[in-house]
Amino acid sequence: MSELSKIMIGIEHVHKWYGDFHVLKDINLTVREGDRIVIAGPSGSGKSTLIRCINRLEAHQEGKIFVDGVELTEDLKRIDAVRREVGMVFQQFNLFPHMTVLENCTLAPIWVRKIPKADADVLAMKFLERVKIPEQALKFPGQLSGGQQQRVAIARALCMTPKIMLFDEPTSALDPEMIKEVLDVMVELAEDGMTMVCVTHEMGFARQVADRVVFMDQGEIVEEAEPEIFFATPKNERTKAFLAQIL
Amino acid sequence: MIAITWARKNLFSSFWNSVLTFFAIYIIYISLPGLIDWAFIRAVWQGDSRTACLAPDSGACWPFVKANIGQFIYGRYPASEIWRVNLTFILGVAGLVPMLMPTAPAKRWNLIYLVIAYPLIAIVLLSGDRPGLVHVDTAMWGGLLVTLVVAVTGIVVSLPLGMLLALGRRSEMPVIRMLSIGFIEFWRGVPLVTVLFMASVMLPLFLPEGFSLDNLLRCLIGVALFSSAYMAEVVRGGLQAIPRGQAEAARAVGMSYWQTMGLIVLPQALRYVIPGIVNTFIGLFKDTTLVLIVGIFDLLGQVRAQLSDPHWAVPQGATTGYVFAALVFWVFCFAMSRYSVFMERRLNIGHKD
Numbered sequence: 042m043s044e045l046s047k048i049m050i051g052i053e054h055v056h057k058w059y060g061d062f063h064v065l066k067d068i069n070l071t072v073r074e075g076d077r078i079v080i081a082g083p084s085g086s087g088k089s090t091l092i093r094c095i096n097r098l099e100a101h102q103e104g105k106i107f108v109d110g111v112e113l114t115e116d117l118k119r120i121d122a123v124r125r126e127v128g129m130v131f132q133q134f135n136l137f138p139h140m141t142v143l144e145n146c147t148l149a150p151i152w153v154r155k156i157p158k159a160d161a162d163v164l165a166m167k168f169l170e171r172v173k174i175p176e177q178a179l180k181f182p183g184q185l186s187g188g189q190q191q192r193v194a195i196a197r198a199l200c201m202t203p204k205i206m207l208f209d210e211p212t213s214a215l216d217p218e219m220i221k222e223v224l225d226v227m228v229e230l231a232e233d234g235m236t237m238v239c240v241t242h243e244m245g246f247a248r249q250v251a252d253r254v255v256f257m258d259q260g261e262i263v264e265e266a267e268p269e270i271f272f273a274t275p276k277n278e279r280t281k282a283f284l285a286q287i288l
Numbered sequence: 289m290i291a292i293t294w295a296r297k298n299l300f301s302s303f304w305n306s307v308l309t310f311f312a313i314y315i316i317y318i319s320l321p322g323l324i325d326w327a328f329i330r331a332v333w334q335g336d337s338r339t340a341c342l343a344p345d346s347g348a349c350w351p352f353v354k355a356n357i358g359q360f361i362y363g364r365y366p367a368s369e370i371w372r373v374n375l376t377f378i379l380g381v382a383g384l385v386p387m388l389m390p391t392a393p394a395k396r397w398n399l400i401y402l403v404i405a406y407p408l409i410a411i412v413l414l415s416g417d418r419p420g421l422v423h424v425d426t427a428m429w430g431g432l433l434v435t436l437v438v439a440v441t442g443i444v445v446s447l448p449l450g451m452l453l454a455l456g457r458r459s460e461m462p463v464i465r466m467l468s469i470g471f472i473e474f475w476r477g478v479p480l481v482t483v484l485f486m487a488s489v490m491l492p493l494f495l496p497e498g499f500s501l502d503n504l505l506r507c508l509i510g511v512a513l514f515s516s517a518y519m520a521e522v523v524r525g526g527l528q529a530i531p532r533g534q535a536e537a538a539r540a541v542g543m544s545y546w547q548t549m550g551l552i553v554l555p556q557a558l559r560y561v562i563p564g565i566v567n568t569f570i571g572l573f574k575d576t577t578l579v580l581i582v583g584i585f586d587l588l589g590q591v592r593a594q595l596s597d598p599h600w601a602v603p604q605g606a607t608t609g610y611v612f613a614a615l616v617f618w619v620f621c622f623a624m625s626r627y628s629v630f631m632e633r634r635l636n637i638g639h640k641d
Contacts, residue, residue, distance in 0.1 A: 098536055125542035135537035139556050148551065149541035194537075201541055 046074040049236050055104035064090050066260040077231050079247040080240045082257035088240045092207050096127045128198030132210040134190045136182035142193050143178040146200045168196040172226050188219030208239040256280045341602040349604045353612045356594045363430015372413045426504040430585035438576040443569050445512035450519025475517035480578055483510040488582035507579050515572045522564040526557030559635050566628035570621045588613045
């Protein structure tokens with residue numbers, strides 16, 4: 042089915058260097074509407090850098106990246122247009138500690154979408170309910186557990202009603218007992234048809250929801266396959282070695 | 289009983305604490321009685337002229353302060369126009385007090401009044417450059433009036449300008465970064481005395497013929513730019529304490545650079561550096577006394593000027609005058625310090641993590 046739907050993210054021959062270090066080597070990836078992509082790989086393989094290129098928190102130096110038909114260039118207007126449509130969830134949550142949970146969620150709708158505050162509050166409460174913490178709306182992030190903070194971060198991104206959600210190792214900074222509550226929210230989101238790109242080490246999540254698993258190593262996409270094939274019969278030696286370590 | 293328990297716990301909890309307690313008591317013992325004796329017991333309180341303070345063993349000469357209080361506050365501002373200074377002061381307090389109270393409403397309008405409307409009102413009222421008001425040259429201004437004009441101008445200009453310079457110094461645009469660094473390092477590298485001398489003596493030589501800038505105004509500009517450079521570094525310290533992820537999260541939801549800085553980064557950064565900001569304000573407030581060297585009489589300068597008045601040449605005149613000036617400075621600086629403590633406590637509510 043996904044072959045017929047619209048291309049949401051197109052990455053064509055993308056290269057990136059940090060000084061002399063070649064972090065991304067000829068990356069090609071197509072994400073269609075409704076796709077759930079999991080990017081896996083050892084640390085330092087460039088997977089976080091790749092996902093951060095999609096909303097231009099990092100700039101690529103060669104190749105092309107299209108998001109919802111808009112090519113990412115130096116043009117700040119285009120970058121902001123893309124960022125409005127792409128939600129991102131970070132490893133370290135990055136909630137704004139000087140604002141309440143509700144204010145964290147309404148900030149961007151009010152200032153970027155120019156929605157009246159009352160409407161933004163309603164919108165934010167809707168998404169806080171969806172991540173199952175409406176009762177924490179008036180607390181500050183510092184008063185919440187890690188799992189709760191990450192769910193607020195997901196709600197904050199959803200409040201911009203994005204077309205694509207990016208997850209950059211959303212459970213890596215969490216205590217083990219809190220991982221599930223965040224993954225549950227992500228699974229629900231996937232079931233609702235959200236287009237998602239997730240960098241994660243949670244292979245259970247990859248098996249359960251991913252349409253495709255992309256394996257990166259040393260700045261390259263080594264293997265890209267449906268989860269059943271990826272986990273059962275990996276082709277590349279590096280993939281096999283990685284899976285042997287992680288499973 | 290309670291007092292003894294308290295003293296045990298707080299003053300004599302260990303051997304070294306006890307030693308320090310006794311040392312502190314000793315310091316108080318040798319200094320306080322003399323001060324009280326001078327300022328209150330042997331002090332002269334009544335009198336209309338210097339003769340009252342001529343007794344050989346007398347202490348502080350308070351009639352000197354009382355007789356000159358007008359000059360200390362207003363300088364040589366004409367007596368018939370002093371209501372304008374008082375009105376300016378009242379309008380300022382009326383704008384400042386609700387601004388400082390966190391619960392007072394309409395902060396935005398309050399700020400617009402304080403930063404835009406009030407300075408214009410103050411300029412018109414104080415200088416009188418409008419029909420219907422008598423013009424009062426800034427050479428006539430003096431005393432606490434000048435101290436407050438210089439300090440308030442410095443504070444009001446240095447905070448926003450310092451924030452811009454701090455952001456500029458961290459900018460990704462090389463030209464803006466270089467200009468900010470150049471500005472900050474230049475103004476931090478020269479002593480304020482030099483800045484004031486340049487502004488007062490050298491600048492007119494460079495200005496075109498017939499174009500003159502008021503002496504006080506030139507000093508105000510000098511003080512404001514000087515303190516902005518210090519403020520910039522204080523603010524930059526705060527900016528550096530904010531994790532990169534904060535700005536990234538804001539940019540990721542599509543907020544612009546100015547929204548990110550104004551709503552996310554600066555509010556957090558300024559909170560961290562409240563002590564440093566207030567420290568700069570207090571330093572600035574006391575540095576205003578340096579305008580004396582370019583012939584402007586601030587509070588301290590005015591006290592010194594009155595000392596040379598032969599009508600009040602008394603043995604304790606100088607000491608009394610300086611103690612009075614010190615007390616006035618201390619009241620202002622201490623008030624700023626307490627307010628900063630209050631704000632720090634308040635901002636910490638719900639913010640501990």
